[in-house]
Amino acid sequence: MKISDMLDETLVALSANKVRSGLTMLGIVIGISSVIAMVSIGQGAQSSIQASIESIGSNLLQVRPGAMRSFGGQVSGGRGSAQTLTLADAEAIARKVSGINAVAPEISSRYQVTTKGANTNTAVTGVTEAYPIVRNVKTENGVFVSDQQSKTLAKVAVLGPTTRDDLFGEGANSIGSLIRISGIQFTVIGVTEAKGGSGFGSQDDVVFIPLGTAQKYLTGNEYVSTISIQGQNSDSLTAVQTKVTDLLLDRHNLSDVASADFSIMNQADIVATASSVTGTFTTLLAAVAGISLVVGGIGIMNMMLTTVTERTKEIGLRKAIGAKRREINIQFLVEAMLLTLIGGTFGILLGIGISYAVSALGIIQTSVSIPSILLAFGVSAAIGIVFGYYPARRAAGLNPIVALRYE
Amino acid sequence: MIEIKDVTKTYKTGVLEFQALRGVSFTINDGEFIAIMGPSGSGKSTLMNILGALDTPTTGTYFLNGQDASKLEEDELADIRLSHIGFVFQSFNLLPRTSVLRNVMLPLIYSGIEKDIREERAKVALLAAGLEEEHFGHLSNQLSGGQIQRVAIARALVNEPSLILADEPTGNLDSKTGEIVLATFQRLNQEQQRTVILITHELEVAKHTDRIITIKDGAILSDSFTRSGNNQK
Numbered sequence A: 001m002k003i004s005d006m007l008d009e010t011l012v013a014l015s016a017n018k019v020r021s022g023l024t025m026l027g028i029v030i031g032i033s034s035v036i037a038m039v040s041i042g043q044g045a046q047s048s049i050q051a052s053i054e055s056i057g058s059n060l061l062q063v064r065p066g067a068m069r070s071f072g073g074q075v076s077g078g079r080g081s082a083q084t085l086t087l088a089d090a091e092a093i094a095r096k097v098s099g100i101n102a103v104a105p106e107i108s109s110r111y112q113v114t115t116k117g118a119n120t121n122t123a124v125t126g127v128t129e130a131y132p133i134v135r136n137v138k139t140e141n142g143v144f145v146s147d148q149q150s151k152t153l154a155k156v157a158v159l160g161p162t163t164r165d166d167l168f169g170e171g172a173n174s175i176g177s178l179i180r181i182s183g184i185q186f187t188v189i190g191v192t193e194a195k196g197g198s199g200f201g202s203q204d205d206v207v208f209i210p211l212g213t214a215q216k217y218l219t220g221n222e223y224v225s226t227i228s229i230q231g232q233n234s235d236s237l238t239a240v241q242t243k244v245t246d247l248l249l250d251r252h253n254l255s256d257v258a259s260a261d262f263s264i265m266n267q268a269d270i271v272a273t274a275s276s277v278t279g280t281f282t283t284l285l286a287a288v289a290g291i292s293l294v295v296g297g298i299g300i301m302n303m304m305l306t307t308v309t310e311r312t313k314e315i316g317l318r319k320a321i322g323a324k325r326r327e328i329n330i331q332f333l334v335e336a337m338l339l340t341l342i343g344g345t346f347g348i349l350l351g352i353g354i355s356y357a358v359s360a361l362g363i364i365q366t367s368v369s370i371p372s373i374l375l376a377f378g379v380s381a382a383i384g385i386v387f388g389y390y391p392a393r394r395a396a397g398l399n400p401i402v403a404l405r406y407e
Numbered sequence B: 001m002i003e004i005k006d007v008t009k010t011y012k013t014g015v016l017e018f019q020a021l022r023g024v025s026f027t028i029n030d031g032e033f034i035a036i037m038g039p040s041g042s043g044k045s046t047l048m049n050i051l052g053a054l055d056t057p058t059t060g061t062y063f064l065n066g067q068d069a070s071k072l073e074e075d076e077l078a079d080i081r082l083s084h085i086g087f088v089f090q091s092f093n094l095l096p097r098t099s100v101l102r103n104v105m106l107p108l109i110y111s112g113i114e115k116d117i118r119e120e121r122a123k124v125a126l127l128a129a130g131l132e133e134e135h136f137g138h139l140s141n142q143l144s145g146g147q148i149q150r151v152a153i154a155r156a157l158v159n160e161p162s163l164i165l166a167d168e169p170t171g172n173l174d175s176k177t178g179e180i181v182l183a184t185f186q187r188l189n190q191e192q193q194r195t196v197i198l199i200t201h202e203l204e205v206a207k208h209t210d211r212i213i214t215i216k217d218g219a220i221l222s223d224s225f226t227r228s229g230n231n232q233k
């Protein structure tokens, strides 16, 4: 029997019962499309989280007060819960550790910020001149805070674009205006560029003031909440981390790492942790979608078994005419595979459609990957073979005499 | 040529054994038109299954055109059916909701014959079986009983088999349509010299043939030529 004839026979058989074939395919369509859509959403989430981590700066180490804990624990513990780092620590790091581009100490807390007509609660961050370099912040209007202003305790402020919008209206010119932070009057000298991105703490809803000013007027002590360090390149980052750890242990008169009263986060670690989280998330989504694919496969098997029973006499006739066991077997296997491949093709198209729709609606920027499409296609072919195998074998094994008599 | 010798067939159902054929022997020459008769349960269909290579005898031998078909495997039997035998069954003859042409071409698909040749041969067979050309495109469920049987005969012819086997081919037809179908077999036998074996329990049907083999309880009761028999060999 020729392959073209086999396909022809199969198509005729499938179109003889269009509604049932269609409904059976629907299971596969839903299964495949949800796998593709879910994986693309998961991967979209992964790349958006990675992009937002990278937007906070590159080759970054962050030293924070408090004992060494896991990434997740630190977030819940809240920054500044322990006060152990000082400006002097930051200056020592800058002076003594090699392989560093810049060191940016900061102190951050939330305060009520008001103007004549508006008020907002936002993160007020005391910073030095190095901050824009280390944390990849650009000034859109005006100038950024300088070290000179920090020394002279100047009451000047640089607004994030969201804060500017909240206080002065969208896009308004705010340079030279006055704002009050915790009741103290500051002059606006600049506005930073929008970084976009939410999650991971918006970089746009913030007010920067000189570090010295913040310590003097807002916190009233010399502690800092974070020291951000930019290494010269990503390869030496781990070495820098070790040197900084040693230096700080020495300065704080501590003997070993276990007793450290600070912790250092490596940006590479954050990226790794975040991608392992989103990876798990993607796998979970794909697994749920995979279950619907298996259910679809069982639907195929169910339909094929019904078909074999319904067409027992036809199978008997074909065998009586001279069809071999193998030919009947292949015919029904091809039928099951064709169902899944047609269903799979529609499923892939639908899956791509869904992920484009999710992107277009602005829910999350999805990315459909070629491997996931190939995988889906392979899986649907495999489902056809696996779930078509048993019904096809049943058909091929029928005794023609018995099958012809079947009522 | 068909030669069967001391053929027996024993069916086993659980512990029960039933001997449906008890030593049947006969020879049928090419071009004969034969009826196998007998009461219900006498073993006619069992015999036909063996003659048609659908089944093998429990003991005894069956030579079809010089080839021993009594001890073959499933797929070897399928090959013999494909190239030597054409079946016409009593009921359920055609693929449902399938065109006449497609039905007749079915055996040719399994012989691996090219599509355009298939259609040509199917048309020749349909004309030989006496179906008018206007019905060729109809679906199998748009035909009358007599037309269905003629399509089935055409399908049995299409592979040019040396033996045409028909198990109660007129059983579902009224007597007038039955006559037409029998006349078709008769014509094929006379014009194309094909061996035709009809299985029936009606003497009226058997009378159309040249030779009647009667079986009862799995054994041959009589084997004789009829008066209408004119090509005795």
Ligand SMILES: Nc1ncnc2c1ncn2[C@@H]1O[C@H](COP(=O)(O)OP(=O)(O)OP(=O)(O)O)[C@@H](O)[C@H]1O
Pocket (backbone or CB within 6 Å): B011, B012, B013, B018, B020, B038, B039, B040, B041, B042, B043, B044, B045, B046, B047, B201
């Ligand atoms: N598969 C089987 N298993 C067990 N017994 C069987 C089987 N097929 C047939 N028989 C028995 O063999 C005997 C002969 O059956 P067969 O079908 O050959 O009769 P028949 O002459 O064709 O009858 P009818 O004219 O009613 O079709 C019957 O008694 C039947 O019960």
Ligand SMILES: [Mg+2]
Pocket (backbone or CB within 6 Å): B044, B045, B046
């Ligand atoms: Mg019978």
